[in-house]
Amino acid sequence: MENNVAVRMQHITKAFGTKVVANKDVTLEIEKGEILALLGENGSGKTTLMNMLSGIYHPDSGEIFVDGKEVHIESPKDAYALGIGMIHQHFKLVDVFTATENVALGMDKSKAKNRNAIAKGIKEICDRYGFSVSTDRKVYNMSVSQKQTLEIVKTLYRGANILILDEPTAVLTPQETDKLFDVLRNMKADGKSIIIITHKLHEVLAISDRVSILRKGEFIGTVPTKEATVQSLTEMMVGQKVVLDIERPLIENKKKRLVVSHLSCLNKYGVRSLDDVSFDAYGGEILGVAGISGSGQKALLESIAGLQEAQDGSSVKFIDPKTGEESELVGKNVLQIKQMGVALSFVPEDRLGMGLVGSMGMTDNMMLKSYQKGVVFADRKTPKNLANQVKDELEVVTPSIQTPVRKLSGGNVQKVLVGREIAAEPSVLMAAYAVRGLDINTSYTIYRLLNEQKKKGVAVIYVGEDLDVLLALCDRIAVLCAGRLNGIVDARTTTKEEVGILMTNLRKEGE
Amino acid sequence: MAAAAVHKKEALVRIARRDSMATWKSIGIRIIAVIISLVVSGFLIYAIIKENPLKVYESMWNGAFGSTRRVWITARDTMMLLCIAVGLAPAFKMKFWNIGAEGQILVGGIATAACMIYLKSLPAWLLFLCMFVASCIAGAVWGLIPAMFKAKWNTNETLFTLMMNYVAIQLTSFFVAQWENPFGSNTVGVINQGTKEGWFPPIFGQEYLLNVIIVMALTVGMFIYLKYSKQGYEIAVIGDSQNTARYAGISVRKVFVRTMLISGAICGLSGFLAVSGASHTISTSTAGGRGFTAIIVAWLAKFNTFTMIAISVLIVFLEKGAIEIASKYNLNDYVSSMITGIILFFILGSEFFINYRLIFRSKSKEVA
Numbered sequence: 001m002e003n004n005v006a007v008r009m010q011h012i013t014k015a016f017g018t019k020v021v022a023n024k025d026v027t028l029e030i031e032k033g034e035i036l037a038l039l040g041e042n043g044s045g046k047t048t049l050m051n052m053l054s055g056i057y058h059p060d061s062g063e064i065f066v067d068g069k070e071v072h073i074e075s076p077k078d079a080y081a082l083g084i085g086m087i088h089q090h091f092k093l094v095d096v097f098t099a100t101e102n103v104a105l106g107m108d109k110s111k112a113k114n115r116n117a118i119a120k121g122i123k124e125i126c127d128r129y130g131f132s133v134s135t136d137r138k139v140y141n142m143s144v145s146q147k148q149t150l151e152i153v154k155t156l157y158r159g160a161n162i163l164i165l166d167e168p169t170a171v172l173t174p175q176e177t178d179k180l181f182d183v184l185r186n187m188k189a190d191g192k193s194i195i196i197i198t199h200k201l202h203e204v205l206a207i208s209d210r211v212s213i214l215r216k217g218e219f220i221g222t223v224p225t226k227e228a229t230v231q232s233l234t235e236m237m238v239g240q241k242v243v244l245d246i247e248r249p250l251i252e253n254k255k256k257r258l259v260v261s262h263l264s265c266l267n268k269y270g271v272r273s274l275d276d277v278s279f280d281a282y283g284g285e286i287l288g289v290a291g292i293s294g295s296g297q298k299a300l301l302e303s304i305a306g307l308q309e310a311q312d313g314s315s316v317k318f319i320d321p322k323t324g325e326e327s328e329l330v331g332k333n334v335l336q337i338k339q340m341g342v343a344l345s346f347v348p349e350d351r352l353g354m355g356l357v358g359s360m361g362m363t364d365n366m367m368l369k370s371y372q373k374g375v376v377f378a379d380r381k382t383p384k385n386l387a388n389q390v391k392d393e394l395e396v397v398t399p400s401i402q403t404p405v406r407k408l409s410g411g412n413v414q415k416v417l418v419g420r421e422i423a424a425e426p427s428v429l430m431a432a433y434a435v436r437g438l439d440i441n442t443s444y445t446i447y448r449l450l451n452e453q454k455k456k457g458v459a460v461i462y463v464g465e466d467l468d469v470l471l472a473l474c475d476r477i478a479v480l481c482a483g484r485l486n487g488i489v490d491a492r493t494t495t496k497e498e499v500g501i502l503m504t505n506l507r508k509e510g511e
Numbered sequence: 512m513a514a515a516a517v518h519k520k521e522a523l524v525r526i527a528r529r530d531s532m533a534t535w536k537s538i539g540i541r542i543i544a545v546i547i548s549l550v551v552s553g554f555l556i557y558a559i560i561k562e563n564p565l566k567v568y569e570s571m572w573n574g575a576f577g578s579t580r581r582v583w584i585t586a587r588d589t590m591m592l593l594c595i596a597v598g599l600a601p602a603f604k605m606k607f608w609n610i611g612a613e614g615q616i617l618v619g620g621i622a623t624a625a626c627m628i629y630l631k632s633l634p635a636w637l638l639f640l641c642m643f644v645a646s647c648i649a650g651a652v653w654g655l656i657p658a659m660f661k662a663k664w665n666t667n668e669t670l671f672t673l674m675m676n677y678v679a680i681q682l683t684s685f686f687v688a689q690w691e692n693p694f695g696s697n698t699v700g701v702i703n704q705g706t707k708e709g710w711f712p713p714i715f716g717q718e719y720l721l722n723v724i725i726v727m728a729l730t731v732g733m734f735i736y737l738k739y740s741k742q743g744y745e746i747a748v749i750g751d752s753q754n755t756a757r758y759a760g761i762s763v764r765k766v767f768v769r770t771m772l773i774s775g776a777i778c779g780l781s782g783f784l785a786v787s788g789a790s791h792t793i794s795t796s797t798a799g800g801r802g803f804t805a806i807i808v809a810w811l812a813k814f815n816t817f818t819m820i821a822i823s824v825l826i827v828f829l830e831k832g833a834i835e836i837a838s839k840y841n842l843n844d845y846v847s848s849m850i851t852g853i854i855l856f857f858i859l860g861s862e863f864f865i866n867y868r869l870i871f872r873s874k875s876k877e878v879a
Contacts, residue, residue, distance in 0.1 A: 016527070058525065060870075307757055335760035346758070354754040360747070368759040371744050378741045 005068070006032045006162055006193040007053065007084070012062035014048055022048040023059070026219040028212055030162065035184060035194045037208035037225070039201075041237055041439040043409060045217040046197045050164045054086035055079035066162075085160030087151045089167050095140040099133050103154045118157070125156050129186040144292070145176040152183070162193045169203055173292060174467065174500040181207050199237075201230045202468070215239055238440055246447050246472040248492075249455055251284035256319055257428060257459035258304070263330075264311040265299040274299040275483040281459045283321055283427065286450060288474030288491060289463040290499050296483035297463045298349065301430050304461075305346045306334045318342050321427055321457065335372075345426035347418055349433045349463075351410075355417045358406035362387035362398065365405055366420055390419035394445065411442035418449060429453050432463040447473055467496045481506045525870045537865045541858065548857035552850045560840050567836055574835025575828045585824075585831055587719040590726040591784055593823040595805035597726070597733045597816050598650075598777030601770050603806070604737060604814045605746045607658070609771070611672025612778045612802030614679030615653045617795075619646035619782025621686050624793040627702045627709035627786070628690060638709050642787055643780070650779015651772045653679065658771035662764035676802070683795045690793075701791045711788040722788045729777060734816045746770055778802070811858075829854060 007030045014023040022045045030036045040046045051057045053064065055073040063070050066082045073079050079086070093102050100119050104112040112118075119135040126133055131149050139147060148168060155163060165184075169177045184194055184207060198204060204211055204225065211228055213220040213236045220236050234242050258281040265274040274296040281287050289297055302308040304316050306329065316329040320341075327340055337344060352358040356365050366383035373379060387401040394415040398408050405413055414434065421429065431450065435443040450473070454460050464470045470477055474491040479502035486502045553564030560567075575585045595612050602609035622645035630638055657671035692700040703709060714720040737743040745766050749756045753763050785797050804826060812818035833847025 305758075333760070333762075334758065335762070338760055348758065350754065353752050354758045357748050357751045357755050359751045364744070364747075367744065368748070368755070371741055372760070374741050376741065377739050378744050380739075 004031050006030050006066070008065040008068075009049070009053065010063045010065065012049065012052060012059045012064075014045075014052060014057060014059050021217050023052075023214075024217045024219075025062075026214065026217075028219065028222075030193045030195055032161075032193055033188055033191045034209045035188050035196060035207055037204040037211045038195055038197045038214065039199065039204055039211050039233060039237055040214035041199060042411075042437045043216070043439070044214040044237075046214055047166055049214070050086060050166065050195065050197060053079065053162075054084055054164060080158050080160070083159055083161040084164070085155030085158060085162070086164040087148070087155060087166065087168065089170065091147050091151050093139045093147060093150065096138060098136050098138050099142075099150050099153075100135045102139060102150060103157050107158075121157055122153055125153050128190070129156075129183050131183060144171045144294075145173075145179075148172070148180070149183075156187075161191075162195070163187070164195045164197070166197045167199075168196065169198065169200065170465070171293060173503050174496055175504065177203070200466075201233050204228075204233065205230070213237055234440065242440055242444075246444070246469065247451055248473060248475070249451060251454065251457075254282040254284045255321060255457075256280050257283045257321065259315070259317040259319070259326075260304070261315045261317075263300070263303060263314045263316060265296075265303050265308050265314075266311065267299070273483055274303065277480075277483075277485045279478055279485060279488060281428070281461055283457045283459045284454055285475045286454050286460040286462050286473060288470040288477040289461060289480060290465075290467065290470055290477050291480035291503055293465065295480040295503075297432060297480060299483070300480070301346065301348070301432055301461070301463065304329065304428075304430065305344060306332050306337045318344075318428070343424060343426045343428070345421035345424050345429045347414075347421050347429075347431040347434055349436075351413050351417050352406060356405050356413065359404050361400070361402035361404060362391065362396070362416055363401050365416060366390070366423075369420060369424055386420070386423055390416060390423065394419045394449075410437040411439055414438055414442065414446065418446060422449060422453060426453070426458055428459045428461070430461045430463075433465060434462065435469070436465070467499055470499070471496060479503055523871065526867050527870055529866060529868050532865055540861050540865055544857040544861035545854065548854040551857070552853045555849065555853065556846075559846060560842065562840065567840070568832075570836050570839050571828075571832025574833075575831035577835075581831070583717065583719050585827055587722050587789055588830070589820075589823045589827045590719075590722045591781055591789065592801055592805055592808060592827060593819055594726045594729060594781040594784055595778055595801055596808035596812070596819045596823060597729050598774050598781065599805055599809045600733060600774075600814045600816060600819070601737060601743075601746055602654075602774040603809050604750050605766065605770050606750045607661070607767060607771065607774075608669040609654065609657075609672050609774055610669055610803070610806070611653065611657065611675045611775075612781075612805055613798040613800070614672070614676035614802075615650040615775045615778035616782040616785065616798040616802055617676075617679040617683050618649040618653045619779030620786045620793050620797045621683060621782070622646045622649035622779070623709075623783045623786040624686070624690065624699065624702060627791075631703060631706070631708040635708070635712070642709060642783055646779045646783035647776040648779070650782065651776040653779065654771040654775020655768065658768045662767045680795050683793065683797070687794060698794060699792045702786075702793075703791070709787055710791055719788070722784055725780075725784070725788075729780075730816045730820065733777075737814065737816075742766075742769070807855075 009026065009028045012023050012026045015021045026049060028049070038046045038050070048057060052059050053073065055076040055078050058074065064073060065071065071082060073082065094105065100115050100122065103122060104115065104118055122133055122135055125131065131153055133150055133153055142150065168180060172180060188194060196207065205228065208225045210222055210224055211233065212222040213233070215237060234244065261278040263274060263277045264272060267273040277300060289300065291297055299308055303310045310330045314330050317326050318329055319326050327342065329337055329342065332340070348354040357368065363380065363384045366386045367378060367380070370383055371378040384401070390396060391398065391401060396412050396415045398412060405416055418434065434446050438446065450460055450462060462474060471491055471494065476488055477491045477494065477499060478488045479486045479499055481503055484506060486507055489498060549568065556562060556564050556567045574581070576582050595616065599609055599612055623642045626638060626642040626645050630641055633641065653675055657668050657675060660666040660671060661668045687697070687699055690699045691697060711721045737746065745756070745761050748759060748761060749763055749766055756763050782797065786793055790797065808819050808822045808826065811822050829851045833851050837843065837847045
């Protein structure tokens with residue numbers, strides 16, 4: 001075995017339960033001083049594989065070698081002792097602690113006491129790789145990108161030579177991503193091994209030396225990045241040819257459907273989550289909403305849907321496409337909006353926590369929209385037919401329409417939710433992060449469904465995070481920044497950079 | 512640095528979740544659990560009293576089902592426990608932690624006793640109706656108060672309903688003092704002992720048949736309510752996710768209040784069963800902890816009211832059997848509680864093996 005190999009995972013198999021095989025005979029190697037991209041669709045077993053390297057899971061069979069020696073990693077502590085550190089998608093930081101205190105967490109008492117030494121150590125790491133961390137700042141005052149930086153520094157401080165990053169760019173703007181990549185390159189030059197889990201192809205091409213591809217838990221192959229293209233990687237990842245173009249039909253004669261003016265909301269702490277937002281949405285158009293996560297997207301959609309109270313002076317006018325009648329939605333709750341005859345469909349971000357009832361089957365979930373129609377007993381026949389229809393049309397994979405939707409895969413859950421919302425024949429359709437966590441094929445199914453609705457004359461509002469998709473799918477993009485509308489751009493002519501700047505730099509009044 | 516972890520051995524046992532298990536298998540595991548629990552308590556019994564465990568079990572059985580009279584007493588107590596569990600089902604299904612059944616039973620019992628004392632001149636059917644309605648209302652009010660506070664100010668219902676129990680106990684003490692009979696005994700005594708006004712009438716000569724009829728009707732009714740009605744659907748949605756409920760246009764507050772009215776009313780009604788249908792008296796121990804035992808019944812049955820019947824029977828059987836062996840072998844109550852405890856421990860513990868499986872370190876690793 002060559003000496004340059006940092007980690008070798010050999011014939012790794014891991015199953016959850018009897019049916020789900022997350023990893024099947026996977027063999028993976030990472031060299032010292034390289035960046036390896038681990039590519040695969042959601043559910044292909046990337047994170048599981050890495051969790052076995054970082055001590056969270058243990059393989060059912062197979063061996064792991066670090067520096068040529070076989071090891072048993074039973075806990076994250078063992079992993080640290082071997083110089084393996086993982087930066088998870090959900091940061092593991094204590095909000096009320098400072099950066100230094102977070103780094104000190106979990107160290108020996110004697111070492112943890114010397115805060116100055118730790119702060120100095122943090123500074124050295126920052127200087128070496130080009131980070132910036134303010135050691136005395138509390139985590140709750142940090143932006144997402146700063147928290148991520150802190151996580152990486154924490155891992156390096158503990159002596160990690162092998163870093164695993166789980167979808168690190170999912171929460172970053174294009175500019176922040178560039179900064180992160182610079183740092184990763186510095187670390188690589190320093191001889192560290194970096195594994196980056198991702199499903200964004202252009203990032204793979206930009207940062208990695210080699211790409212390893214997993215599909216449905218199986219190892220497909222490793223290719224040098226130089227020889228790969230977006231198309232070739234997609235095919236390895238999906239296993240078939242995929243058309244990577246998103247359709248964007250142009251609809252003439254668009255009619256105003258929603259007039260949002262001066263919409264403001266407070267969050268539960270009384271802080272403005274949405275601040276004086278005004279825009280129009282048209283039937284026959286997909287209006288994209290871009291922004292760093294937590295910039296007011298949730299408040300925007302929920303206040304339109306009647307789920308959040310809007311502040312005084314806010315107004316959302318719905319214009320009936322048939323009669324042209326205007327009706328005010330602010331001040332009404334979900335039920336009242338429904339009773340007014342406003343066909344508003346909403347695919348919320350939290351699919352199982354808000355859009356669906358996880359413990360119920362498809363039929364009962366279809367009932368959410370229609371159960372009120374019965375007198376004492378709820379009608380179960382219509383929802384059952386609808387469930388079968390959605391199952392057939394959208395090819396939902398489920399053992400039966402009675403199986404709790406919680407047990408379905410993410411893509412199938414989303415199909416159930418979107419299918420129900422579309423079946424309600426909406427005149428306004430709002431969707432938040434509709435393709436998050438979905439595989440490529442399902443994502444394209446969702447885009448197609450949204451386009452169909454657009455062609456039918458529905459006003460579609462699409463909150464997204466992948467700028468490439470927003471730019472390709474939408475007609476216009478409204479950019480939110482810190483709860484304010486920072487500009488609306490034409491998706492056909494704008495650039496990613498322009499949207500990225502609008503996402504991060506709040507324009508001053510009157511600019 | 513790395514050396515410490517390198518030679519570490521793989522852990523001996525790991526725990527993994529199962530996805531699902533065939534029904535016959537899970538029932539089988541539960542039966543095995545009961546058998547093991549009987550064997551373990553058999554050893555315990557032998558260690559303490561040096562008696563043949565089989566004989567001890569036989570006397571347990573006799574304690575609960577040994578004579579027609581005993582069968583009916585067991586049935587009566589089962590119905591009481593079942594009634595409370597049926598009352599708790601909608602609240603717990605909504606994930607509203609109604610720990611206040613004890614209090615709701617007591618106030619229902621007070622209302623019943625009050626009717627028996629003050630309205631005994633009414634015709635029997637009217638008195639019966641008054642007791643029925645009064646106990647429901649009293650229990651409903653006891654359930655309504657915490658629900659209102661939860662709906663309005665989001666107070667913690669667990670603490671609130673628990674504290675309402677103590678209020679109800681004090682209230683009972685007060686009325687016991689009021690209705691004391693004979694004077695100075697500090698008990699109410701059997702109410703209307705001579706005339707039996709307000710007592711459950713025997714049906715087909717069976718003293719407790721009416722209890723069975725009322726509770727069975729409630730059991731079937733609650734099953735249908737939870738499974739097929741619109742309101743039952745709303746309860747299920749809220750129990751899974753309040754956000755989803757709001758998203759669907761369900762008023763969570765309204766459902767909280769409505770469901771707790773129903774839950775409290777049925778628990779109040781079990782106070783009626785306890786006073787008018789069983790003991791014909793009221794005391795602070797009228798509820799006797801059954802408001803808490805019923806929580807176990809409701810959860811073990813996963814809110815299926817028919818499954819609750821079986822669980823109630825089992826628990827009451829254990830109680831009766833334990834009392835019997837305690838008196839027969841001159842043991843104190845603790846031994847019988849220990850046996851009941853062992854059996855429940857194994858039944859609850861078997862849920863672990865139904866939901867999880869153990870994976871042992873494989874010996875054939877080198878081969879793989």
